Amino acid sequence: MKDCIFCKIINGELPCSKVYEDDDFLAFMDIQPVNKGHVLVIPKIHKESIVDLDDNLVKKLIIVGNKINKAIRKSDIKSDGVNFFLADGEAAGQEVFHVHLHLIPRFEKDGFGFTFPEGYVDKPERDELEQIAQKIKSNV
Numbered sequence: 001m002k003d004c005i006f007c008k009i010i011n012g013e014l015p016c017s018k019v020y021e022d023d024d025f026l027a028f029m030d031i032q033p034v035n036k037g038h039v040l041v042i043p044k045i046h047k048e049s050i051v052d053l054d055d056n057l058v059k060k061l062i063i064v065g066n067k068i069n070k071a072i073r074k075s076d077i078k079s080d081g082v083n084f085f086l087a088d089g090e091a092a093g094q095e096v097f098h099v100h101l102h103l104i105p106r107f108e109k110d111g112f113g114f115t116f117p118e119g120y121v122d123k124p125e126r127d128e129l130e131q132i133a134q135k136i137k138s139n140v
């Protein structure tokens, strides 16, 4: 895709600090890391949403992500944990519209995290959970 930053990284028009590459995927350092060792894994094919990615590539995205996870843990970055994060859609925080999986090394009290909406602490009734489960289940 002509105007896609990540496609430009894949075809070498823009630089990146590469961590891993195979026929279908590229992994490289995020230019603005949340923490030291923040890596992005992207499919070489341009797809805006994971919904449009072939199932075999979805599987491989997690496998490559886990390779990077293991590598981060083996390295001397010494993270206390790693977040797998994928923003699917603008409202979910997606800013670059080429599928990408974040691997974010985490450290105790590193200041990164989600904020929760008002009312989050109140658990919904089982009936409500069942109704919502049904809406999703009928579309799986």
Ligand code: 5GP
Residues within 6 Å of the ligand: 005, 014, 016, 017, 028, 029, 030, 031, 032, 033, 040, 086, 087, 093, 094, 095, 096, 097
């Ligand atoms: P999103 O918010 O879409 O989930 O994440 C996009 C990520 O891409 C951000 O963490 C941002 O720092 C990273 N990013 C944006 N432009 C570039 C770039 O040109 N090079 C690299 N390596 N990362 C980028």
Ligand code: ZN
Residues within 6 Å of the ligand: 001, 004, 005, 006, 007, 008, 045, 046, 047, 097, 098
């Ligand atoms: Zn792209």
